Amino acid sequence: MRITSFNFFVFLFLSLVVFYIFPKKYRWFALLGISIFFFVFSSSWKLLLYMIFGIVVSYLGSNIIEKKCKNDKSKKIVLFLTLFLIVGELAILKYINIFPATINLFGSLFNLDIYFNTINLLAPLGISYYTLSLIGYVTDVYRTTSKAQTNILKHALFTCYYPLLISGPVVRYNYMQREFFEEKKLDFNNLFIGFTRLIYGLLKKLVIADQLSQVVNAVFSNYNYYTGWYLVVAVILYAIQIYADFSGCMDIVIGASKMYGVNLPENFNSPFFSKNLSEFWRRWHISLGTWGKDYIMYPLLKANIFQKIGKKCKKLFGKKIGKLIPTIISILLLWLFIGLWHGASYKYIFAAGILPWIYLTVGQIVEKPIEKLTEKLHIKTECFSFRLFQSLRTFFFMCVIWLFACSPSLRESIYIIKNIFVNASLLLRNELPVIPILPILFSVTIVFIVDYLNYKNIDVSLKFKEQNLIFKFIVLFAFIITILIYGAYGPGYNPTDFIYGGF
């Protein structure tokens, strides 16, 4: 069930009715039933078994760690066993093809007569997201920062809460426990704020992302024909598309969840206003970034082996560089994980893993010299023009990443980069799909304004709620009419899945 489909809105409405009919104390149980229904309706009963496996393993693991294990060693063994089973399931379902792909790649590079067929295994909806949440939960129980849930049904809700299955965010148990299990009253404010957010998400997804995707797909599927500026413009449009798509999806799920009275954590915070790349990643897919730091990077830095490397490097290269090397290695491992999480292909490992790592490492190394150079050249840094330069610079570097990410493969992205410099004319070609430019510009402007206000720490939804009813109605209906008229849905459009839904 697509969350932009008519069926979803019927489902949402009926599920809200069911949810609020339930006694307050048991509304979490209604959410569990609603989520299972959504899962089965969107995929199948068979795939539910995979999810049940994850739920049972993490439930048993966390409870054994908390209640049965007497010492740290036994806790560690149970933790690793639990993580091995949870990660193993994800690896088998989503990453098994990386092995034949690697062998085939080497085969083609060295002209060897070997070829392995890839295996198509169906993975349950949201496995990439709920697996991370489960890893975090079991680890938190091990670290005693979280209590193990003794009710398996409550634990199941944490895993399969349907708004989280589409594209995350990756959530923490301690946070979600409060949201799920506190008594939920029927609050019209929640309904209004949630609905508004949902409509705003639809505007981003259907009017901006899906309309732009027609042009982006047309250009990238024919990059030998659309060369030069076409490719540059298509990458910029892809940047807008991917942001509207992913953040639009977050708006829809956060909005839908809010209508049940469950607040989900934000996954975006005006990323295009970032001054540099490290700030960008603090504002883009926030939940994945913080999860990676908490459960990969920091544990690695604290690990014995990294401590030893640090000490050795300090001896060899001095205190400053010696301290930097273990950090750079742990960041590399973190980004390799993030790249791999995006998909079992070298394209993602490079575009979403190695390239960001290179950016950040080079950024760390050249940060101080550039600061000194800026001071020497008397460049003003506290003014609009410099801030604009910083944002555009960040955007440019991200566009390079997205160019790799939206290309069909790593090899083809090299051709695309070559073709950018071939025939750089900007003659408009009629073959490009017709898209409603003015409504898209209108919607992009709205998103820009909302993001700017968010960047300035102004709670837009709260401000909006405080306005007069007529103003609220006018704005809401302006959005709804724009979506109904200019949204990419219905016959003549290929309904596109959320980009991050595929990761």
Next chain:
Amino acid sequence: MKEKFKKSMIPITKMIAFIIIFIFVFTYLTYLMKPDEVSLRNINGYYGEKKNSLDMVYIGGSACFVYWAPLQAFEDEGIASYSYGAYVVQAELYKYLIKEALKTQDPELIVIDARAFQYRENRLPEEVHYRNFLTGMSFSLNKLEFINENVEKNIGQETLPYIFDIIKYHRSFFSDNINPNALSMMFHTYKNPLKGFYFVPEVAMLEEYDNKTDEEKKIAKESEDILLDLLDYIKTTDSDYLFVVSPYQETKEQRMQFNYIEDIITEAGYNFVDANLYYDEMNLDFEGDLYNFNHVNIYGAEKYTSFISDYIKENYDLPDRRDDSNYKEWYDLLDNWHEQVDMTKKTIDDKKKELLNE
């Protein structure tokens, strides 16, 4: 307690207001995007007719709206009628079109174009055939019933874009022109100035086929079932019915099928007229009165309308509305009608001359 109840009613009232506006927007906004063409004007324009003002409704496809000229029938015989037709009618639509027609009018006579019962063998229904009618119909249980019973079964498509046709038409908003009659169509106040007729300023030089035969040939089983179902349905209504086949280049084989259809209809107690047996009585000229093998132009339409009007006057008791003060506005439409008739005839004459010179 009262205060608490009052407080809880405020958001509920707001929600209800929102839902009402939303339903209105969702249902009616689509009129801005529907393509402005004859099918929409004819089907939607029917709602704009004054309630219970029509004595006759002619239902069919193009074999209805390029043939039956309601304003000529009014001027010559005082018949208050409407051509309730759109392109390529499918027989299964008839029952629903009659139901729709009877919602706002109480006609004494409903004329049904019988050509649709003979189509099925060569032409299966397509999306556009249903859309031609459904696009102009207002949202109703009748429309829903047709969609649910036919769309998936006959054309294998999802029903939702038919129920809420904004899903289909929203795309045309930025590629085509906005329908200038959108607002009046939205509120069912659009009045079709030709009462459903459509001018085609074309001419074709054709020859008459020998179509005379008493033999019969079965029609497709599906068509027969639809016809029988329709006959059962119309018995439940108060109107009288006449089934007609308008003149075209009818073949012997087609005539054989119409003989078969005629038997079923007359057996059910309704009149059946195949105008293709009366070319001489109509004075139909195959070298000037048709614009293609299947349709007449205004010259042929005038002759056909006169012929059927005479038949109706003889066989049915329809009132003469020419002196009725309630029908004054019909006279207002006649100037435009004559102007368009003359213009179309002039274009046809010029084209005919060109064809003859070739």
